[in-house]
Amino acid sequence: MLRRYLLFFFAFLLFFSFSATALALDGSAYTDTEGHWAAAAIETWSERRVIQGSEGLFRPDDGIIRGEMALILDRIFQYSEAAENSFSDLGETWYTEAVLQVNAAGIMLGYEDLVRPEDGITRQEAVVMIARALGLDQMFPDFQLPYQDSAEVADWALPVVTALTAAGYITDSPEYFRPRDAITRAEVVVILDNIIDDLWRKNGLFNIYVEGNALLAGERILLINSHVTGDLFIAGGDTEEVILENTQVDGNIINFSGAVLSYGAQDHIFFNDQELSLLPGLLPNTYRAEDFLWESGRNIYLPGQVETGIDISEWQAEIDWPAVAADGIDFAIIRLGYRGNTEGRLNLDKRYHENMQAAAEAGMKLGIYFYSQAITPEEAVEEAQFVLENMGDYPLTYPIVFDWETAGTTDARTNGLDNTVLTDCALAFCETIAQAGYLPMIYIYGDLAYTRYELDRLNGYDWWFAGYSDTPEFYYNFRMWQYSSSGSVNGVEVQTDMNLCFLPY
Numbered sequence: 365m366l367r368r369y370l371l372f373f374f375a376f377l378l379f380f381s382f383s384a385t386a387l388a389l390d391g392s393a394y395t396d397t398e399g400h401w402a403a404a405a406i407e408t409w410s411e412r413r414v415i416q417g418s419e420g421l422f423r424p425d426d427g428i429i430r431g432e433m434a435l436i437l438d439r440i441f442q443y444s445e446a447a448e449n450s451f452s453d454l455g456e457t458w459y460t461e462a463v464l465q466v467n468a469a470g471i472m473l474g475y476e477d478l479v480r481p482e483d484g485i486t487r488q489e490a491v492v493m494i495a496r497a498l499g500l501d502q503m504f505p506d507f508q509l510p511y512q513d514s515a516e517v518a519d520w521a522l523p524v525v526t527a528l529t530a531a532g533y534i535t536d537s538p539e540y541f542r543p544r545d546a547i548t549r550a551e552v553v554v555i556l557d558n559i560i561d562d563l564w565r566k567n568g569l570f571n572i573y574v575e576g577n578a579l580l581a582g583e584r585i586l587l588i589n590s591h592v593t594g595d596l597f598i599a600g601g602d603t604e605e606v607i608l609e610n611t612q613v614d615g616n617i618i619n620f621s622g623a624v625l626s627y628g629a630q631d632h633i634f635f636n637d638q639e640l641s642l643l644p645g646l647l648p649n650t651y652r653a654e655d656f657l658w659e660s661g662r663n664i665y666l667p668g669q670v671e672t673g674i675d676i677s678e679w680q681a682e683i684d685w686p687a688v689a690a691d692g693i694d695f696a697i698i699r700l701g702y703r704g705n706t707e708g709r710l711n712l713d714k715r716y717h718e719n720m721q722a723a724a725e726a727g728m729k730l731g732i733y734f735y736s737q738a739i740t741p742e743e744a745v746e747e748a749q750f751v752l753e754n755m756g757d758y759p760l761t762y763p764i765v766f767d768w769e770t771a772g773t774t775d776a777r778t779n780g781l782d783n784t785v786l787t788d789c790a791l792a793f794c795e796t797i798a799q800a801g802y803l804p805m806i807y808i809y810g811d812l813a814y815t816r817y818e819l820d821r822l823n824g825y826d827w828w829f830a831g832y833s834d835t836p837e838f839y840y841n842f843r844m845w846q847y848s849s850s851g852s853v854n855g856v857e858v859q860t861d862m863n864l865c866f867l868p869y
Contacts, residue, residue, distance in 0.1 A: 365699075365767060365769070365846070393420065394422040395421060396422055396424065402550035405550075405556075409556060413439065414436055415436050415439075424548065424550035425550060426548060427485075427546035427548055428484070428546075429481065431459030431463055431482065432459065434465075434472050435458075436556075437471060437494070438466055440556075440560075440579070441600055441601045442600055442601055443465035443469050443601030444602040445602070446461060446465045446468055448464075451478060452478065453478050453482075463481055472493060486543065486547060487545055488517060488543035489547075490547040491524055491525055491528055491534070491555065498559065498599050498620060499618045500559075500618070501523070501524050503523075503531075507526050509541070510539075511540055512540055513541055516541075525541060533559045534555060534558070535554065535558055536550075536551050536555075561577050561578065562574045564585060565582055567634060567636060568585065568636045568837075569838075571590055571652075571833075571835040572590045572591075573656075574591070574593065574594070577594040577595045578594070578597070579596075579597045579599060580603065580606055581599060581601070581603060582600060583637075585607070585634065587607070587608050588648065589611070589652040590608075590610075591613075592613045593614045593615070595616045596615070596617045597620070599621055600623070604623055606623050607627075607630055607634075609628055629648065635839075636810075643819055643820045645820055646819060646841070649836060649838060649840060649842060651866070658834065662862065663834070671729070671865045672694050672695075672864060673693060673729075673762075673844075673862075674851065674860050675698070675699070675733065675863060676696055676697070676698050676699065676719055676860065677698070680715075680858055681858070682715075684855035684856075685719075685722040685726035687854040687855030688728070688856060689726040689728055690854065690855075691854035695728060695729035695731065695761065696728050697733050697863070698719045698731070699732075699734070699735065700733070700750075701734055701754065702734065702735035702737075703735065703737040703738065703747060704737065705777065705778070706773075706776065707777075708777055712754055717756060720756060720758040724758050724759060729868075729869070730758060730761060731764065731765065731805075731869075733766075733767045733807065734764070734767060735768075736766055736793065738778075739777055739785070739789075744766070744792040745796050748797050752802075762865070762869050764802050764803065764804055765804075765805045768790065769809075770811075783818060790806050794806065804826075805825060805844070806826070808828065809829065810831060810838065827841075827842040828844040829846065831845070831847070832847060843865065844864070845863060847862055848861065848862040
């Protein structure tokens, strides 16, 4: 539903390769990494837009310069404060800003008025810079280096090389560390991949399960229902606050950012770049990230107590409902109708009765949704009455859903609708449905829920949350989750919305 009525404009942060004209590629597209010992790590970190190649080549065995290393670290840690350019050898080029930001963070140190951006970087220099960025330079384990050339490691690098080797992060050269050799692009990628299993560089709320170490580098991050089996690095250059709620970290929490770290529910939450007050009286969702598993293109909730469903309208055309039922689909929420975005006329979905009859005969559990563009409570009541008059005698197990969405066009009649009026509309629809003896539900998604609806007023009704991700990333409790708009189901010729219902009806 969400994808058909909203116009999303995503602002992607575009990372360029090490030259201004380089073409960014995923690791699987490179012609010179097939069979390379670092191929898997190269693909991972290319997809993360941290270190990339150009013109189909990654050049895994080439060395890198200090300016390139600064760019890699800046892309990971999102530094925002830059030092004043007092370096005589640093002009305006593609790595200038990164060098100044990494210098301000104390990661890349200059010497007098020189920062040597075009110099190659050695293995021990690279390891020290990575460790400084992660706060690992403060670790001094009682560990004997296994390398035959351990005596060649500089005194200033020895504690870091020892710490990272003891932790198992340096694996590319088990017999020799080769501290003064130029580090290669592949070696940098593998060290990063050994240390960081996943990273989050955005602001907002996340529900994560990481087998290994995780890195947080946004300004304000809230982790709910999460589990990190290794260490959690809070090392963003501009990180201000991190909240861990119902979150387990098996290893160490290394907070090198200076961010405020809080545990449990606070009086505020984060949504994208916004800080929002926690609404009293609403329970948080408790769906843990580690309890979800993708299998054969479907999201599975491992604890059970869940049913899988689809939502359908005339856009899916003719449907083979027995095939749908045989493909493991338990329920269907079928659109009865909609109000026009501009003229406001009520319309019956062309395939509503066809879908309801065939789905019922196939043994599907059924629910109904109505796409609302109500701008007054009176219009919402009109929509509810339209549903009641046209719904027919089909057996309903699932609710009748109020699906109000931002139309996303300049001429939409709902543009500028007051939040209180919008909430009044949802309540009017639900109350009308409930008075007729049916179960109402409200469809929500992140921006609508957090910034438009007065959610605490809607607490008496079940919510159907739409959020397309591997795990449900919404703070408050909900009954049903629309987790994908691109599902594949036998009997439906086009992609369709996929849903999980917790505590089925």
